[in-house]
Amino acid sequence: MSAPILRIEELSAEFVTPDGTVKAVNHVSLSLREGGTLALTGESGSGKTSVALCALNLLPHPGRITSGRILLNNVDVLSLTSEALRQVRGRDIAMVFQDPATGLNPVLSVGQQVEEIITNHLEVPRREAKRRTVEVLGQMGLPEPAQVATRYPFQLSGGMAQRVMIAxxxxxxxxxxxxxxPTSALDVTVQAAILQDLRRLQQTYGTSILLITHDLGIVAQMAEEVAIMYAGSVVEYAEARTLFDRPRHPYTWSLLASRPRWDREGGGRLPSIRGTPPSLIDLPDECPFLPRCPKATNVCRTERIPALIALEAGHYAACYNPIYQEEPAGAGARPD
Ligand SMILES: Nc1ncnc2c1ncn2[C@@H]1O[C@H](COP(=O)(O)OP(=O)(O)O)[C@@H](O)[C@H]1O
Ligand code: SF4
Ligand SMILES: [Mg+2]
Known part of the structure; x- marks a missing residue:
């Protein structure tokens, strides 16, 4: 396996709100390999977007990073000056945001928006910026890219707008x-086509992808490695095949155990499991999954929150009673 290009080390972040401090990210460590795809998955509110925003040092007010390092090619993103950060964003690391409102500028044409990012970073003649604009739009599967470049965001379908944002x-x-x-709001056919374009892009340029999704079908299709987040922490981390074949954390196990449902209902959306996650304002001292856990024992009630430990090479889980049943309900659940 290739070396890591992005390492997130012991990252913690919080939002200070009038209701209290939301502990959105708690001691998260992740490692994205060069040319690889790491999926970050978990229920809504588990801290996925916050981790991504921290990776670009873009956590908005009232958010703040309280500890940790973000190493991009061994350079700590959090220690960069704002000018250095501006250079790094877009050129070394870029993000397609979940919130469509932060995506496209309604008053600029598609072409102007792509050209802007090129000319902001590179000293290239206008003609070259235009050529590259058409190239990237075409690369993201937009037919007649030169024509698409002249359109405004309101003239795009949802799928086209998403392709433009990726471009x-x-x-x-x-x-x-x-x-x-990236494809949550789109229908399955458009979603599949966009994922295919992303894979091609990755093969051509060796791009490393951190893919946030709550769709286990997409995880299975796209990722080599997976981190499962729960209540602001990574609770299980493994190669995708291992995780689908041998989930060890009861939360992952529960998700995969409902596979017939997420499979049959299509889309692979994260199934809902019994109970609700804890408030991130009053995070308990013990395992945050305790109230929902079918495997809880006394140790879970008396000990502090379990740390992520290696159960086998490259496979980590944060649990006092990891599941070792060789045929869990999720076994063989990896859709091909
Ligand atoms: N701007 C904000 N202000 C206050 N709380 C926030 C803000 N953004 C996110 N949060 C809280 O942080 C937690 C993690 O959110 P988020 O990172 O968006 O999770 P996910 O992407 O997994 O849905 C949630 O409890 C959410 O309500
Ligand atoms: S530590 Fe205990 S409560 Fe938490 S997931 Fe493991 S078995 Fe369940
Ligand atoms: Mg999110």
Whole structure:
């Protein structure tokens, strides 16, 4: 396996709100390999988007990073000056945001928006910026890219708008691309086509992808490695095949155990499991999954929150009673 290009080490972040401090990210460590795809998955509110925003040092007010390092090619992103950060964003690391409102500028044409990012970073003649614009739009599967470049956001379908946003993020060929729920709002056919374009892009340029999704079908299709987040922490981390074949954390196990449902209902959306996650304002001292856990024992009630430990090479789980049943309900659940 290739070396890591992006390492997130012991990252913690919080939002200070009038209701209290939301502990959105708690001691998260992740490692994205060069040319690889790491999926970050978990229920809504588990901290996925916050981790991604921290990776670009873009956590908005009232958010703040309280500890940790973000190493991009061994350079700590959090220690960079704002000018250095501006250079790094777009060129070395880029993100397609989950919130469509932060995506496209309604008053600029598609072409202007792609060209802007190119000319902001590179000293290239206008003609070259235009050529590259058409190239990246075509690369993201937009037919007649020169014509699409003249359109305004309101003239685009949802699928086209998403392709344009990915084209903007990839205009400078960033080494690391973060995609936050890139296809969640789209129908399955458009989704499949966009994922295919992303895979082709990755093969052509060796782009490393951090893919945030709550769709286990997409995880299975796209990722070599997976981190499962729960209540702001990574609770299980493994190669995708291992995780689908041998889930060890009861939360992952529960998700995969409901596979017939997520499979049959299509889309692979994260199944809902019994109970609700804890408030991130009053995070308990013990395992945050305790109230929902079918495997809980006394130790879970008396000990503090379990740390992520290696159960086998490259397979980590944060649990006092990891599941070792060789035929869990999720076994063989990896859809091909
Ligand atoms: N701007 C914000 N202000 C206050 N709380 C926030 C803000 N953004 C996110 N949060 C909280 O942080 C937690 C993690 O959110 P988020 O990172 O968006 O999770 P996910 O992407 O997994 O849905 C949630 O409890 C959410 O309500
Ligand atoms: S530590 Fe205990 S409560 Fe938490 S997931 Fe493991 S078995 Fe369940
Ligand atoms: Mg999110």
């Amino acid at each position: 903007i993020a990839t205009a400078l060929n960033p080494k690391v691309l973060i995609l936050d729920e």
